[in-house]
Amino acid sequence: MQFISKFQQVILIPRNVFLLDGIGALVSSLLLVVLLAPFESFFGMPSDYVYQLAIPAFVFAVYSIACYVFNPNNWQPFMKLIALANFIYCCVTFYLILKLFYRLTQFGVLYFLLEIAVVLMVIALEINTIRKQAK
Numbered sequence: 001m002q003f004i005s006k007f008q009q010v011i012l013i014p015r016n017v018f019l020l021d022g023i024g025a026l027v028s029s030l031l032l033v034v035l036l037a038p039f040e041s042f043f044g045m046p047s048d049y050v051y052q053l054a055i056p057a058f059v060f061a062v063y064s065i066a067c068y069v070f071n072p073n074n075w076q077p078f079m080k081l082i083a084l085a086n087f088i089y090c091c092v093t094f095y096l097i098l099k100l101f102y103r104l105t106q107f108g109v110l111y112f113l114l115e116i117a118v119v120l121m122v123i124a125l126e127i128n129t130i131r132k133q134a135k
Helices: 002-011 014-036 047-070 076-099 106-134
Strands: none
Touching (some): 014 076, 014 106
């Protein structure tokens, strides 16, 4: 129990949340470009859509890592913006799953649903961090 409490104290530091978000977005963009785009037939997502998802993921990575590096004193608006951007990214990804469901393989659907789940957990972490600091 004490470990969980210490973990929450470390992870809910705004700067650390930006770093986690940035690394996650970077991993996401790399997976999209290196894994999904070349294996379109395995996942079923057309590569042009994959690249269109990779671009904002990379931009989000740069943004969040910049927030980590520059560590702004008034960080709440920056975190609210990335949380909103992440949510929109999830909505767009879900829309693409529905739009291209007939083309996606089971692995493609699984990949994108897992990506959405992970991003939603990051959004929850960002919202909890904002709320914790507001108290």
